[in-house]
Amino acid sequence: MKRVVVGLSGGVDSSVAAYLLKEQGYEVIGLFMKNWHDDSVTISNECPWLEDSNDALLVAEKLGIPFQTVDLSEQYKEKIVDYMFNEYEQGRTPNPDVLCNREIKFDVFMKIALSLGADYVATGHYCRKGEIEVGGKPVYQLLAGKDGNKDQSYFLCQLSQEQLAKSLFPIGELTKPEVREIATKLDLVTAEKKDSQGLCFIGKVRLPEFLQQQLQPKEGLIYEIEANSSLYNQEQPIFNSLEEKLAFESKGISYTSESGKIVGKHQGAHYFTIGQRKGLNVGGTKEALFIIATDVKTNAIYTGQGANHPGLFKKTLRVQPSEIHWIREDLALKNGETMQVMARIRYRQALQKATLYQFESGLYVSFDEPQSAITEGQFVAWNIDDELVGSGVIS
Known part of the structure; x- marks a missing residue:
């Protein structure tokens, strides 16, 4: 029996992910990440993480799996919040969800899970993992979720081969209504719970108010x-x-x-x-x-x-050399090479036809059609068919 640690967030997606893994015969452990408790920055009077961790606990009890909470607020503040303030200060717009996956869920959290003897870490993301062989070695693919309306592969666009190797996405083959149906049948407390909005894991935050507490107003x-x-x-x-x-x-x-x-x-x-x-x-x-x-x-x-x-509107964007990231390292372009891809510059945007041009000065993504609001600090991700193969920070 392989051991899997599931990031139970107190939402319906991770609840059903844990159930499916148990059904598949894995030994499942539920872990809730607490990512915020800085009272100097008030976020709202509500305390969503308490409610969420409570829901996660109830789900774990219902499924009969061990459960514990890990406090990652220090790492979260350093790797996500401080970075965000710094980016905004410089006039860029960061994407905390993409960073949270790269730096927290599939890094800090994954290391904790592996230290508990886990073989894999699982999350409730709507995406799929594929495995192929390239030059006799296994190569992992990040594939779009079956539910086109909920595909969340974009949020994982910064993952590495090492991270993907240890990841599982149990609900990637399902649609959101199917996930809710399973949760309802199991009578899980999260079955009807609304999807969380706001900062990754902080919960009900209104970003402008959050920023104003750290960045001084200036008329x-x-x-x-x-x-x-x-x-x-x-x-x-x-x-x-x-x-x-x-x-x-x-x-x-x-x-x-x-x-x-x-x-x-x-x-x-x-x-x-x-x-x-x-x-x-x-x-x-x-x-x-x-x-x-x-x-x-x-x-x-x-x-x-x-x-x-x-x-x-603009047709072309640039990614600095240090910010280019290939999930499929075997497909990485060399200087002077080009590649036809389908790309997007934000979550939920329909994929757009584009060409990648690799130079020593960086990678250019040139779209067939001009794109609205290309924003510095956000991520561009590029696909071949339903596989997300690489991404970068728009500079």
Whole structure:
């Protein structure tokens, strides 16, 4: 009997994952991760982790599996929260869920599980694991979940072969309604529980309020750029190489206070992100204002009217050499090589046709169609068919 430690989060997905593993004959241990107890940063008066750990305990009792809680709040603060504040301060928008999987669930948590003699760690992610042989060695694949509406492979886009080797995703072949049905039949306390929203594992957090407790407000101006601005009709320079052209396309437009008109004030450019519409508190425009750029150095926010404003769209993005990550190391591109892929720049976005270009200066992802709100600090992930093969931080 192989031993599996399941990350029981107190939600329906991990509950059913634990049940399925038990049915398959594994020795299952439930482990709840407590990731936050810093009272100096109040998150909300509710205490979701207490409720969640209680639900996880009830599920473990019902399934007849041993259960314990591990406190990872120190590592979580250092690897996720501090990193997030630092990124926002520099005007980037991090993805805490992707980081949480790479740094906490499949690293710190996995090491604890293996120290308990586990052969595998399992989670309630909607994705699947495949195994093939390349050059006589086993290679693990990260495959999309069967439920196209819930596929969560994107959140695991930073995992390594070592991490995948020790991972199991028991509900990857099921749809969400099927998972709920199993939980209902078993009369699990989590059967009807809503999916958690908010920061990975912290629970009911409203991000702007969370950031304001660490990053000081700083009043600045909001500018509006007209859709017919001459900035969008400039002639392209003549490029000496494809790399030069891609570098130019990935940079986007530099806005200054002369580029548009002042339409309002804000409390700090570092609280805002590209593509954001809510929270600007500027009225009187025909269409909603969307953020097309932020500048934390000058503390300025640039906006444009409507979801089709030309300032929102770009065809190409760059990933710095140190930020390129291949799950399938055997497919990694060498300098000068290209690859046709399907890529996405955020969770739940439909996969888009794109070409990867690898140079010494980094990896360029060039989309067939311009993409809205390509945001620095977020992750781009690329697929071949239903396999996620690599990812990187948008720079």
